[in-house]
Amino acid sequence: MAATAAMLVAVALTNSSAALAVPTPEAAGKLPTNITPVDQIPAEDAGAQIAAIAAAYPEAFAGTHWDAATKTLYVNVAAPRAKRADLRTVFQQAVTGKLRSAKSPVKTVFRPVPLSLDGQQALLDTFMAGRAKWGGQSAVRNVVGATVDAKTGTLFAQVSGDLAALRTAAQRRFGKTVSLRPGTAIKLDDRYYSSSPWTAGNALWGSQDASRSTAQCTQGYNWRRWADNLRYASTAGHCWAPGTSLYNGLPDQRIGYVGTRYLNTGEYVDFEYIRITYGSVDNSVWVGGTRDASHRRVLWADNDGTQTGVTVCSSGANFGLNCGVILNRTTTFNYGAEYGYASLSKLTCVSKVTGYGPGPGDSGGPVLTTATGGAVKAWGQYIGRKDCDGDGDEDWVFAGIKNIAARVGASLIVS
Missing domain, CATH: 2.40.10.10 (Trypsin-like serine proteases)
Incomplete structure (x- = not known):
């Protein structure tokens, strides 16, 4: 699936x-006033074009982020895992060429990040699916959700109870890659x-x-x-x-x-x-x-x-x-x-x-x-x-x- x-x-x-x-x-x-910022629409179009290219570079692509304050579309690029080909330069060239040919007006900046989208999902899957192994039944009951911060590669998990013990268990298994915080379902x-x-x-x-x-x-x-x-x-x-x-x-x-x-x-x-x-x-x-x-x-x-x-x-x-x-x-x-x-x-x-x-x-x-x-x-x-x-x-x-x-x-x- x-x-x-x-x-x-x-x-x-x-x-x-x-x-x-x-x-x-x-x-x-x-019709009511348009609810979408006008300058966001070309950024959405550019993001869709980049995502289409990125299908060929899953280990390099880590998503795009529109910064409305600076009017900048950030393209997150991740380093490859060990012994994997480094396709970051090729990916960036492909993106630049595509947006140039499309005459996109959007300011685009490539930003290095720790994990690709696939890498972020792999971390989440390992953390959530393995709760019983690293934290026992307490983790199964009390870890109510998690997400990965694209910029830092840190997994932030929300915990409804037994926070101190689960924080110790998670850090023992994942180190500083994981941060547990109070949360509710x-x-x-x-x-x-x-x-x-x-x-x-x-x-x-x-x-x-x-x-x-x-x-x-x-x-x-x-x-x-x-x-x-x-x-x-x-x-x-x-x-x-x-x-x-x-x-x-x-x-x-x-x-x-x-x-x-x-x-x-x-x-x-x-x-x-x-x-x-x-x-x-x-x-x-x-x-x-x-x-x-x-x-x-x-x-x-x-x-x-x-x-x-x-x-x-x-x-x-x-x-x-x-x-x-x-x-x-x-x-x-x-x-x-x-x-x-x-x-x-x-x-x-x-x-x-x-x-x-x-x-x-x-x-x-x-x-x-x-x-x-x-x-x-x-x-x-x-x-x-x-x-x-x-x-x-x-x-x-x-x-x-x-x-x-x-x-x-x-x-x-x-x-």
Whole structure:
């Protein structure tokens, strides 16, 4: 599975069927102010071009980072492991040539870092999978998540209890490469009267008698599944069990039911299909508040999956639009007993910048940026909140579009 995800350079995209009856998009003049910084858009494009080249240099590439303050796109480059060919110069020449031929306006700086993206993931896998060996059952119970700082190569782990003893055990096994900090388990968070085609960002309920004052979860992006070529809606895998009937708006407005759920140890997604039994789905998405959101169109996706430093926003049914800066693409954490202690990795962590942050009922909802005219770029689907870097502030986590497509075998629906 990991190899499949690594090989997936671009997410397959499916055009919306012309036969679908879709709401008329709002005129550009009526759309809310663009939520994505204008100078970030060419940086996203440059990052995607670099990621495509980097597939041939996995031991050299360590991701890109957009520094909004200095308007600089940093390309992280790692030294090779012992007895491996040093391809850093060749990689840098390839990147420079590609951006020059594309006439990219973005200032690019190559930055040396200790570990490639593969190296960061290997460290995380060794640390998390080996908890019982280096820290016993205390580590299994109390290590609730970890991530690697790309600049320093340090693994920061969050621990809910027995910190002193686990810190000693981890340092004995990993030395100064690992730093343990106090932390808590991720908070799983659990538009109201929509109509077909069902739109990403819609409020969802798992029963007819549930209160309609707040959503239980949020509809994610819509997908075409390769196995049967059918169109599905989606949400977070921790929201409901397979087979659960789902509703939007009125108690009798059943839109379908939960299909296959993806929430297993070793995976990169918290996701479940929604099989539509009434109406249809398209490429529409709500962008904005809970009751004053704007109806937009998803036109493309983050095919990179490695860039940090860019601003993205969640658009949830309960807490509306909340934006933040991507901290890392390597967050991993464990779920509780209700979900079989599943341990997910390669998730994206975002620091809170605006608003309260996504909250209960926003789970599964779209994470996005916008371009001129309000068109949407899909980045992923929201999972929950946690302190990813140990600074005491609550960040939020989502599963990336690229990883979702690779794992569930589907194409994002776009126009």
